[in-house]
Amino acid sequence: MxxxxxxxxxxxxxxxxxxxxxxxxxxxxxxxxxxxxxxxxxxxxxxxxxxxxxxxxxxxxxxxxxxxxxxxxxxxxxxxxxxxxxxxxxxxxxxxKPAETGANDSKIDNGRTQIRQLQLMLAGTVICLIGLAGTLAYLLLSPAPQSTGYPEIEYHRLVTLGVGDSEIIHGRRGACGEMPPAWEVTRKDLPDIDIGSWSDGGIGLRNSRSCGGPTPARALMFTATAPGRTDFDLYSDPITIRVE
Structure with missing residues (x-):
């Protein structure tokens, strides 16, 4: 520049x-x-x-x-x-520097500001009440959810581990609402990494925007075996792993 x-x-x-x-x-x-x-x-x-x-x-x-x-x-x-x-x-x-306030602001301007703030507060209250009513209607009309007992799988963009540590960093889902592929199939799509290894983390639930919410997925467990760093994309998500 x-x-x-x-x-x-x-x-x-x-x-x-x-x-x-x-x-x-x-x-x-x-x-x-x-x-x-x-x-x-x-x-x-x-x-x-x-x-x-x-x-x-x-x-x-x-x-x-x-x-x-x-x-x-x-x-x-x-x-x-x-x-x-x-x-x-x-x-x-x-x-x-803090914003300076004009020294010649009139009482009329202050009154208008207060009225505007009150209008915004009332509008916000109305929106909250409408949202609450919608939520209550959804809860009353929707069938009771069934507990799956599966743990939640979270995607981690940046992972820092010590040698010997393991952590679930992502999940492989199948079709929406259906069980994910077997570990043998999932492992073939995972990159080989020289600072660690992959293992099956079991079945859990992964929040998927394309599926509109949680869907079954297979947890991907990474175990650090050597110091270093690697960057890669997994299912179109960027991941950085640092091993210290």
Whole structure:
């Protein structure tokens, strides 16, 4: 990004988004992982929280705290660009300033604001009541669900394990509502990974959008056998496994 282009950005989040796009971060997956590594956070919850934060920072919903700003500065290598660093810091400081309230706001304007807030509150209450009525009608008219006794299978985008640890990271389903393929069939579709091995995790339930809810699936258990990292796609879902 050239120096003469920096002056065209009036808001910090616009500059952040432009830098991310220039560095190839069209989505936030890789950048979120780099931020987690830089901060020492290894949990799936931290990764998902960082994804949400990046989305909000890039669209201007809110501004990162000082610690996260410094991590972004480090990961995006802003300090190595003197022409970029000054504008980056100045726009961030400007974004951190609290919004100033006009000194000449009239009582009429305040009254209109309060009325508008009351209208929004009433509208929200009505929507909640309608939703509650719909839920109650569904519960009363729908047949009682039958318990399957199957555990829930969750998909994990980022998995960190120690050597010898095992974890279920995904599930293979069959046709909606039907039992999944046998393990022998499922294993043929799984990639061979040199830092671990696959095993049958048993039958469970996987939440499927295409099936409209839970459907039977075979849990895929991964056991770490050697330190390292691997990235691959499984059933069109990206997965990263780190073994320490």
């Amino acid at each position: 050239e120096n003469d282009n920096i002056a065209g950005y009036r808001h910090w989040h616009e500059l952040l988004d432009a830098i991310c796009i220039r560095q190839g971060h069209l989505d936030n997956m890789a950048l979120a992982e780099e931020l987690c590594l830089a901060s020492g956070s290894k949990s799936q919850e931290s990764f998902e929280a960082t994804l949400r934060n990046l989305h909000n920072w890039r669209n201007g919903t809110h501004v990162p705290r000082r610690r996260n700003f410094l991590l972004l500065t480090k990961v995006l290598q802003i300090e190595s660009r003197e022409d970029l660093s000054a504008g980056w810091n100045a726009l961030y400081q400007e974004a951190r």
